[in-house]
Amino acid sequence: MSSEASQFDQLVAAKYKHGFVTDIETEGLPPGLDESTVRAISAFKEEPEWLLEWRLQAYQHWLTLTPPNWAKLDILPIDFQAISYYAAPKQDKDRPQSLDEVDPKLLETYEKLGVPLHERARLAGVAVDAVFDSVSVGTTFKKELAEVGVIFCSFSEAVKDHPQLVRQYLGSVVPVSDNYFACLNSAVFSDGSFCFIPKGVRCPMELSTYFRINAAETGQFERTLIIAEEGSHVSYLEGCTAPMRDENQLHAAVVELVALKDAFIKYSTVQNWYPGDENGVGGIYNFVTKRADCREDGAKVSWTQVETGSALTWKYPSCVLRGDNTTGEFYSVALTNNYQQADTGTKMIHLGKNTRSKIITKGISAGHGQNTYRGLVHVGKNAADARNYTQCDSMLIGKTCGAHTFPYIEVKNPTAKVEHEATTSKIGEDQLFYCLQRGISEEDAVSMIVDGFCKEVFRELPMEFAVEAKALLEISLEGAVG
Amino acid sequence: MSMILEVKDLYATVEGKEILKGLNLTLKAGEVHAIMGPNGAGKSTLGNIIAGRDGYEVTSGEVLFKGKNILELDTEERACEGVFLAFQYPVEIPGVNNTYFLRAALNAQRKYRGEPPMDAATFLRLVRKKLKVLDLKDDLLKRAVNAGFSGGEKKRNEIFQMAVLEPTLAILDETDSGLDIDALRAVANGVNALRGADRAMLVITHYQRLLDHIVPDVVHVLADGRIARSGGPELALILEEKGYAWLQENDSVAVENS
Numbered sequence: 001m002s003s004e005a006s007q008f009d010q011l012v013a014a015k016y017k018h019g020f021v022t023d024i025e026t027e028g029l030p031p032g033l034d035e036s037t038v039r040a041i042s043a044f045k046e047e048p049e050w051l052l053e054w055r056l057q058a059y060q061h062w063l064t065l066t067p068p069n070w071a072k073l074d075i076l077p078i079d080f081q082a083i084s085y086y087a088a089p090k091q092d093k094d095r096p097q098s099l100d101e102v103d104p105k106l107l108e109t110y111e112k113l114g115v116p117l118h119e120r121a122r123l124a125g126v127a128v129d130a131v132f133d134s135v136s137v138g139t140t141f142k143k144e145l146a147e148v149g150v151i152f153c154s155f156s157e158a159v160k161d162h163p164q165l166v167r168q169y170l171g172s173v174v175p176v177s178d179n180y181f182a183c184l185n186s187a188v189f190s191d192g193s194f195c196f197i198p199k200g201v202r203c204p205m206e207l208s209t210y211f212r213i214n215a216a217e218t219g220q221f222e223r224t225l226i227i228a229e230e231g232s233h234v235s236y237l238e239g240c241t242a243p244m245r246d247e248n249q250l251h252a253a254v255v256e257l258v259a260l261k262d263a264f265i266k267y268s269t270v271q272n273w274y275p276g277d278e279n280g281v282g283g284i285y286n287f288v289t290k291r292a293d294c295r296e297d298g299a300k301v302s303w304t305q306v307e308t309g310s311a312l313t314w315k316y317p318s319c320v321l322r323g324d325n326t327t328g329e330f331y332s333v334a335l336t337n338n339y340q341q342a343d344t345g346t347k348m349i350h351l352g353k354n355t356r357s358k359i360i361t362k363g364i365s366a367g368h369g370q371n372t373y374r375g376l377v378h379v380g381k382n383a384a385d386a387r388n389y390t391q392c393d394s395m396l397i398g399k400t401c402g403a404h405t406f407p408y409i410e411v412k413n414p415t416a417k418v419e420h421e422a423t424t425s426k427i428g429e430d431q432l433f434y435c436l437q438r439g440i441s442e443e444d445a446v447s448m449i450v451d452g453f454c455k456e457v458f459r460e461l462p463m464e465f466a467v468e469a470k471a472l473l474e475i476s477l478e479g480a481v482g
Numbered sequence: 483m484s485m486i487l488e489v490k491d492l493y494a495t496v497e498g499k500e501i502l503k504g505l506n507l508t509l510k511a512g513e514v515h516a517i518m519g520p521n522g523a524g525k526s527t528l529g530n531i532i533a534g535r536d537g538y539e540v541t542s543g544e545v546l547f548k549g550k551n552i553l554e555l556d557t558e559e560r561a562c563e564g565v566f567l568a569f570q571y572p573v574e575i576p577g578v579n580n581t582y583f584l585r586a587a588l589n590a591q592r593k594y595r596g597e598p599p600m601d602a603a604t605f606l607r608l609v610r611k612k613l614k615v616l617d618l619k620d621d622l623l624k625r626a627v628n629a630g631f632s633g634g635e636k637k638r639n640e641i642f643q644m645a646v647l648e649p650t651l652a653i654l655d656e657t658d659s660g661l662d663i664d665a666l667r668a669v670a671n672g673v674n675a676l677r678g679a680d681r682a683m684l685v686i687t688h689y690q691r692l693l694d695h696i697v698p699d700v701v702h703v704l705a706d707g708r709i710a711r712s713g714g715p716e717l718a719l720i721l722e723e724k725g726y727a728w729l730q731e732n733d734s735v736a737v738e739n740s
């Protein structure tokens with residue numbers, strides 16, 4: 001470690017004298033955010049100087065920003081000083097010692113998802129290992145992946161083992177100053193995943209990461225960076241869960257995808273952060289910046305998301321279609337039940353010639369849920385022959401929920417063709433009666449109808465994920481009717 | 483013969499409006515009854531009440547199915563007990579595969595009866611057998627429930643579902659409307675194939691032509707919320723010839739069906 005780094009250690013140690021130094025491995029940082037927090041995180045991770053500088057710049061910039069308020073979201077003010085920005089695994093005594101001690105509702109959820117028992121145990125907070133908050137399946141197959149030159153590791157490892165790649169691409173898609181939450185993430189991000197697919201390689205297996213917020217009063221700020229070199233191909237899966245807590249927890253991730261010439265990145269998310277209870281108490285505040293840069297000609301990125309969790313979702317996975325003949329796709333299912341709110345959509349930025357984008361979204365609202373599609377299709381003046389097709393469908397279950405659609409279209413090139421279709425339907429009483437009359441229970445009928453509604457999106461998901469997504473939807477809709 | 487359906491002095495309202503006004507009807511096992519009657523008389527209402535659709539209020543009277551009060555059961559329980567309604571306007575369910583839907587229905591009913599679910603292969607064999615009887619195209623199986631089906635295809639699909647579910651009581655609400663001649667014959671074949679000693683059927687129709695293929699045991703005329711007249715198959719022929727106005731002229735001879 002450099003002498004500067006140890007100076008930071010001292011600085012940090014001085015500040016957090018009480019219960020900090022000795023418990024550093026097990027307790028993490030107490031709530032609070034200032035420059036020393038940023039330095040402390042960087043120091044824990046033994047980061048190089050340039051990365052600390054990068055974080056500090058982000059932090060300084062963040063101080064000048066105010067939270068966005070344009071989304072159709074009813075947000076309680078977030079107290080950034082009440083959040084802990086670094087939580088390492090806790091001591092064994094703090095964790096449930098056996099499955100019997102774990103909240104039965106949570107266990108039930110995993111059971112319904114068909115997650116096997118030992119897996120359930122792991123997910124429920126028993127026998128948690130150090131990288132619990134971003135477990136990478138890739139670790140299991142490190143050898144196989146290394147043989148073809150694929151790098152798949154935690155972000156912290158990447159910083160240590162592949163600093164030049166990280167330095168080259170970090171922030172190149174989502175700049176530090178991009179938006180309030182991305183900027184905060186840049187200052188305090190803890191961990192995440194890093195993937196690098198070298199030229200011409202078709203990644204031999206799906207890469208997947210399971211994110212989980214575990215500790216109380218903790219924010220999660222993960223950072224994912226995927227780089228697909230020329231002609232490479234990768235499918236990446238991301239799943240998320242969180243335990244139930246009465247307070248709102250903050251999740252502010254940044255995902256950056258870089259697709260070089262003729263590369264293809266498929267990015268699938270099943271987001272099931274804790275949505276809060278039936279009365280809207282608790283739940284995750286999910287502010288995510290996901291963006292792909294189709295940086296060179298012929299690149300293609302496809303986003304598929306199934307968003308059933310979080311009290312509040314603010315998320316717009318986007319594609320910058322920079323190269324000529326690049327393609328961006330966005331398939332989304334967003335479900336809001338009880339008091340959940342989602343403001344989600346995409347931005348397709350057509351810059352290159354002959355670029356294509358496709359947007360298919362399915363918003364489902366039940367209970368008092370509010371579901372907003374917000375999307376931008378931008379065609380730059382050089383983007384000759386750009387094409388976009390957008391289809392936004394909303395389904396309402398019951399009378400107290402809402403669906404809203406805000407499509408923004410900016411076309412600066414006359415040769416572009418942009419198509420937009422939108423529908424809103426109610427789960428008709430007649431559809432429900434039809435199913436019931438055939439002997440199908442109301443619960444099964446609703447999930448069948450909703451599943452049918454989402455079909456176009458589900459079929460974009462890898463098989464196991466489609467099954468999980470379907471199960472999740474069913475669980476999330478429980479009690480939505482009758 | 484055992485009783486399948488007994489409707490006794492049924493009064494019912496929709497949104498405060500009285501539609502059924504003292505309706506009596508009895509179906510025994512093995513019987514097929516036709517119900518005719520002017521538009522708005524309450525024919526679909528009767529079917530919907532028996533099947534348990536929301537929005538109808540029974541103000542007095544009884545509906546017994548196999549001797550039990552069916553009005554106490556949930557809609558899906560009635561279906562599982564063996565009540566089937568072929569809809570006048572079959573409903574589209576986009577994205578839900580027709581075969582998947584039907585298997586879910588069959589297995590829900592089997593579960594209710596305490597039987598194990600039917601596996602996919604056995605189900606497919608059953609389905610193919612039924613398709614043959616109805617002279618239906620295979621490709622209906624692969625599509626979403628009624629989505630983009632023609633009017634005739636929807637009606638055939640109803641009969642196909644009925645054939646697979648083998649209900650004790652089938653209520654066909656204008657299944658013949660909008661069918662071409664071949665489809666009419668196919669639907670009639672489906673109905674006739676299901677006729678049996680332990681089942682009963684209530685066929686709601688406006689046209690005598692269906693009754694050429696499905697010869698009913700009894701024909702009823704439902705007018706103004708009650709059974710205005712009942713008779714043999716010849717009643718349908720008289721109605722076809724003389725229209726419903728003839729009924730009013732002969733009000734005094736209205737008979738109770740037995």
Ligand SMILES: Nc1ncnc2c1ncn2[C@@H]1O[C@H](COP(=O)(O)OP(=O)(O)OP(=O)(O)O)[C@@H](O)[C@H]1O
Pocket residue numbers: 496497499501519520521522523524525526527528537570
């Ligand atoms: N949901 C409803 N709201 C209001 N009125 C209704 C409703 N359902 C039925 N009705 C009314 O009840 C009466 C009987 O309707 P029903 O559909 O039972 O007639 P029908 O005999 O089947 O007619 P048709 O031969 O045209 O199918 C009609 O006047 C109809 O407008």
Ligand SMILES: [Mg+2]
Pocket residue numbers: 525526527570655656
């Ligand atoms: Mg009718």
